[in-house]
Amino acid sequence: MKKKLMTMVILAMTLATADAQNPIVQTWYTSDPAPMVCGDKIYVYTGHDEDNADFFWMYEWRVYSSSDMVNWTDHGSPLSLRSFSWADDRAWAAQTIERNGKYYWYVCAHSKLTNGMAIGVAVADSPTGPFHDALGKPLLDNGSWDNIDPTVFIDEGGQAWLFWGNPTINYAKLNSDMLSFDGEVKQVNQTIEGFGAPNVKERQKDVKYKDNYTEGPWILKRNSLCYLLYAAGGVPEHIAYSTAPSFEGPWTYRGEIMPLEDTKSFTNHCGVADFKGHSYFFYHTGKLPGGGGFGRSAAVEEFTYNPDGTFPL
Ligand code: FUB
Numbered sequence: 001m002k003k004k005l006m007t008m009v010i011l012a013m014t015l016a017t018a019d020a021q022n023p024i025v026q027t028w029y030t031s032d033p034a035p036m037v038c039g040d041k042i043y044v045y046t047g048h049d050e051d052n053a054d055f056f057w058m059y060e061w062r063v064y065s066s067s068d069m070v071n072w073t074d075h076g077s078p079l080s081l082r083s084f085s086w087a088d089d090r091a092w093a094a095q096t097i098e099r100n101g102k103y104y105w106y107v108c109a110h111s112k113l114t115n116g117m118a119i120g121v122a123v124a125d126s127p128t129g130p131f132h133d134a135l136g137k138p139l140l141d142n143g144s145w146d147n148i149d150p151t152v153f154i155d156e157g158g159q160a161w162l163f164w165g166n167p168t169i170n171y172a173k174l175n176s177d178m179l180s181f182d183g184e185v186k187q188v189n190q191t192i193e194g195f196g197a198p199n200v201k202e203r204q205k206d207v208k209y210k211d212n213y214t215e216g217p218w219i220l221k222r223n224s225l226c227y228l229l230y231a232a233g234g235v236p237e238h239i240a241y242s243t244a245p246s247f248e249g250p251w252t253y254r255g256e257i258m259p260l261e262d263t264k265s266f267t268n269h270c271g272v273a274d275f276k277g278h279s280y281f282f283y284h285t286g287k288l289p290g291g292g293g294f295g296r297s298a299a300v301e302e303f304t305y306n307p308d309g310t311f312p313l
Pocket of ligand 1: 031032047056092093148149215216267268269
């Protein structure tokens with residue numbers, strides 16, 4: 001976040017959560033944090049970077065919860081590559097959502113069926129599991145390497161939306177079973193107005209665009225406004241966002257939420273949640289001792305939306 005906001009946020013954190021520390025978990029590397037509020041707790045679903053890794057060789061996902069944003073309970077790893085018979089590598093970014101008392105954990109992993117990245121979904125009766133592969137096969141597996149970083153949101157009409165992709169932005173409506181698509185998978189047309197740069201294939205080498213979508217989308221809807229937050233700028237990544245009147249667009253580029261800073265990680269990945277009357281922005285850094293670009297850890301800052309719904313700059 002920009003300096004002014006950081007100062008404000010640090011002050012707010014000092015006043016509101018005097019003992020909060022970043023990274024929020026200091027015993028494991030916890031990448032790609034995805035918050036979910038359930039009852040009086042906030043859960044954070046993360047990836048798990050291996051110690052001393054030289055790539056994103058990742059094998060499991062983990063869950064943490066808190067009642068006060070200060071103390072975090074480790075619920076272990078209720079989901080791993082072993083949970084998916086079709087997956088053999090790269091347990092990358094994921095997100096969990098509740099519907100009708102069931103918890104759906106959308107993941108991406110390397111598919112041994114197609115040798116691409118695929119999206120799968122696990123289900124449980126509790127936010128901490130046990131989770132199992134809900135379909136026994138991927139939800140989407142077409143051999144593409146773009147199928148990473150699923151993000152999910154259920155709007156006020158009960159429509160569930162799934163977005164994902166690097167460097168394309170793809171989306172589909174989910175049926176109310178949360179296990180199948182309602183209609184076809186669509187691709188967002190990236191434009192300068194919508195995302196700071198056109199679709200990758202249309203970008204010109206000599207042009208300096210004001211921004212560009214890279215990966216790690218996070219969708220939400222608040223006061224009738226749809227938000228798409230994302231890692232941007234290639235590597236190193238910062239976090240930017242776009243808004244639209246509907247998840248089908250048209251999208252308007254809104255600028256950076258978390259500009260580049262020395263996070264010691266060349267990737268970033270965000271998630272946002274409102275919890276007990278406060279808004280929180282989750283991201284990851286490589287700042288845990290021994291960490292770095294392949295040893296990332298979840299962190300969080302409190303923020304306040306501007307009156308018009310934009311993020312503070
Ligand atoms: O954690 C592996 C990959 O790194 C994620 O899928 C991306 O969003 C980036 O954070």
